[in-house]
Amino acid sequence: MCGIFGIFDHKDAANLTYLGLHALQHRGQESAGISCTDGETMRTHREMGLVSDIFNAQVLSGLPGRSAIGHVRYSTSGSSNIDNAQPLMVEYARGHLAMAHNGNLTNAMIVKNELQNYGSIFQSSSDTEVIIHLIALSHEGSTVERLISSMKRVEGSYSIATLTNSELIALRDPLGFRPLSLGKLKNSYVVSSETCAFDLIGAKYIREIDPGEVLLINNDGLTSIKPFKEAPLRHCIFEFIYFARPDSYMFGKTVYSVRKALGRQLARETAVKADMVIPIPDSGISAALGYSQETGVPFELGLIRNHYVGRTFIEPRESIRHFGVKLKLNALRDIVKGKRIVVIDDSIVRATTGRKIIKMLRQYGAKEVHFRVSSPPTTHPCFYGIDTPSRSQLIASSHTVEEINKYLGSDSLQYLTVESMQKALGRGEYTYCDACFSGSYPSRFPWGMELEQMELFAKGEK
Numbered sequence: 379m380c381g382i383f384g385i386f387d388h389k390d391a392a393n394l395t396y397l398g399l400h401a402l403q404h405r406g407q408e409s410a411g412i413s414c415t416d417g418e419t420m421r422t423h424r425e426m427g428l429v430s431d432i433f434n435a436q437v438l439s440g441l442p443g444r445s446a447i448g449h450v451r452y453s454t455s456g457s458s459n460i461d462n463a464q465p466l467m468v469e470y471a472r473g474h475l476a477m478a479h480n481g482n483l484t485n486a487m488i489v490k491n492e493l494q495n496y497g498s499i500f501q502s503s504s505d506t507e508v509i510i511h512l513i514a515l516s517h518e519g520s521t522v523e524r525l526i527s528s529m530k531r532v533e534g535s536y537s538i539a540t541l542t543n544s545e546l547i548a549l550r551d552p553l554g555f556r557p558l559s560l561g562k563l564k565n566s567y568v569v570s571s572e573t574c575a576f577d578l579i580g581a582k583y584i585r586e587i588d589p590g591e592v593l594l595i596n597n598d599g600l601t602s603i604k605p606f607k608e609a610p611l612r613h614c615i616f617e618f619i620y621f622a623r624p625d626s627y628m629f630g631k632t633v634y635s636v637r638k639a640l641g642r643q644l645a646r647e648t649a650v651k652a653d654m655v656i657p658i659p660d661s662g663i664s665a666a667l668g669y670s671q672e673t674g675v676p677f678e679l680g681l682i683r684n685h686y687v688g689r690t691f692i693e694p695r696e697s698i699r700h701f702g703v704k705l706k707l708n709a710l711r712d713i714v715k716g717k718r719i720v721v722i723d724d725s726i727v728r729a730t731t732g733r734k735i736i737k738m739l740r741q742y743g744a745k746e747v748h749f750r751v752s753s754p755p756t757t758h759p760c761f762y763g764i765d766t767p768s769r770s771q772l773i774a775s776s777h778t779v780e781e782i783n784k785y786l787g788s789d790s791l792q793y794l795t796v797e798s799m800q801k802a803l804g805r806g807e808y809t810y811c812d813a814c815f816s817g818s819y820p821s822r823f824p825w826g827m828e829l830e831q832m833e834l835f836a837k838g839e840k
């Protein structure tokens with residue numbers, strides 16, 4: 379769960395990267411950073427926290443230069459501390475190099491062990507650092523060749539922006555797990571995890587960077603290289619379901635339209651007599667609209683969200699604590715009282731949010747509460763960059779829908795099935811990774827090995 383942004387040859391490189399990261403803030407709120415080069419020197423500023431708290435005019439003026447990359451992080455591999463914040467920047471035999479990575483390298487542990495046996499000293503527990511060591515040790519000539527040979531050693535998911543003093547290199551893994559798009563702001567190329575960042579800075583969307591494509595951007599323009607063996611596409615379906623911003627365009631579709639189509643499909647398969655449809659904000663809004671439009675059941679905002687509850691929010695004194703979900707969400711009494719309600723959310727992880735919401739709706743007088751989920755039961759963890767808890771914490775991995783319904787306290791509970799989700803995505807070839815729902819991982823690794831993998835990168839936690 380990370381967002382990356384890059385811009386080549388623009389007088390406001392650091393400022394535009396700051397804006398790009400702001401648009402990508404939903405992809406990671408733990409840390410943020412920008413690396414910027416003036417052609418001779420590269421500087422990086424990284425901190426824990428939100429983009430708007432980290433960067434101000436003074437910090438940005440300390441990042442001079444015409445090319446920059448940026449990163450927002452939410453850790454999936456490696457612990458949450460400043461050493462793992464990105465971009466990772468190094469100075470090696472060929473000069474400065476900075477890297478911003480979205481994804482998870484599934485064989486990073488193995489490669490890291492090999493490198494350490496060879497003498498490499500790691501500074502962080504981030505899987506991204508493995509790539510930097512491989513680049514530094516490569517015998518290839520140019521940076522792009524070194525990067526390509528390094529990427530041939532690693533497996534898993536990666537959308538990457540790399541900056542040197544003279545070039546910006548953007549690439550995507552051959553299966554295309556994570557999004558990455560190319561845009562243009564006047565004469566300057568920009569790359570971003572999501573197109574919503576282009577809209578903010580006024581850049582024109584050009585196209586997606588192809589899965590397995592390496593884009594070299596330098597003073598000669600744009601060079602596209604396809605060095606990897608073609609593989610069946612496996613775009614992350616959870617980007618559509620929950621993770622990406624609704625106003626972004628990725629994998630050939632607008633996220634908002636996909637969410638609405640999922641809501642419509644849910645309505646076709648699981649409709650129930652009701653007075654209103656209410657979303658769990660913000661994640662359930664688009665699907666609830668689709669559900670409402672398909673059934674004709676009115677859409678209402680029965681739950682109101684407080685947007686200012688951050689990760690660092692501290693609840694006061696023990697005696698007045700345990701506000702639970704009410705800190706973030708409150709129900710509208712007058713709207714829900716005496717009503718038969720369909721509550722829509724995009725997914726259930728541990729089911730703690732839904733349980734508290736249903737309790738609150740009942741306390742406020744709702745007559746019936748039917749829970750509908752615009753994705754299938756989340757039964758398996760993700761090893762490709764989405765932060766899901768271990769299998770044991772995913773309620774659907776060990777409970778039936780009926781058991782979850784009982785736990786939630788809802789009158790009924792229904793999900794989409796994997797097949798109906800596939801149907802909602804439209805005709806044509808199915809090009810998605812839905813391992814979190816189906817357990818069918820696009821790469822093979824023995825069970826247990828992944829867990830070890832995750833733990834290795836959590837070592838050194840501070």
Ligand code: AMP
Nearest residue numbers: 661725726727728729730731732765766
């Ligand atoms: P839970 O209470 O654990 O069932 O969480 C369900 C809520 O978490 C839903 O509203 C989802 O939109 C949201 N959610 C789903 N996946 C994730 C994730 N990987 N990280 C953070 N929130 C998530």
